[in-house]
Amino acid sequence: MKNTLSVLVRNQVGVVAQATEVFRQHNVNLNSISCAETEAFDVSRLMLTVEGQEHLFDAVKADLASKDFVLEVEDLSARDLVDRELALVKVAVTRETTTQVMQVCEVFRATVVGMGQETMTLEITGDMRKVDGFIRLLRPFGIRSLARTGSVALARGDD
Template sequence: MLHTLAVLVENNPGVLTRVAGLFARRAYNINSLSVCQTENPGISRMTIVVDGDETVIEQVSKQLHKLVVVHKVVDLTKETVVDRELALVRIKVKADTRLEILQIVDVFRGRVVDMGRSNLTVELTGDEEKIDAFVRTIRPFGLMELVRTGKIAITRLDS
């Protein structure tokens, strides 16, 4: 099962290496990883998606807490969250397929950010399922390149 961990860490050089090294030493694969400074310039937030059962996630959380640079670890998997990914997708286009591709981009609420004679680049945001569905739909036209940020997530709070 995929788990999404929110990890608050010190915003210092080498922290990412230490956290990623912890996963590597235990042979746990990171499915996606996103890191950015928070509203506090001294703290960064890592959103880590990792595959494992409850025992694995508990062990990873305990190991992360042992690192001095880690302030907090939260498993967001069972929380109500808002999550998104960003994808940039370069698609091969021909004169006879351009309009159909643009219609598909519109259906998925994507945005063309670059266009050439033989390709276009689309920006798409949404959850993992939406990005995957877009990629499956567009692949037959000629998927040239795909870049994804990985998941970012924030808990949903009651007003």
């Protein structure tokens, strides 16, 4: 099971290093991480996903909450979420395979954002499972580069 933690931190030098150090200390392997500014100028949101390892979660959360640069720790794992990530995929194409790659794009509502002599660069957004599925279908064509953002999530509804 994928667990998602949302951590609001002060936007200052070293917070990502200090926050991820907490996970390292508890020997928790991060599946993905993303950090960017929020609506408040001096606050960043750190979004971390972890596969399993639930038994270590309470200790990690308590440890994070005790840091002076941490403003809020929210465990979104059990919540009803809107979660999304973005991936850019550069895939090899030939005259023969271009149509097939375009068909995969159409099914996944991915968009073509770049084209070279031998490659196409595609953009996809969706939950992790959708992005995984897209990548799996493209793999036989030859993936040259892949950059994924890691998921971000907000609780569904007004909360």
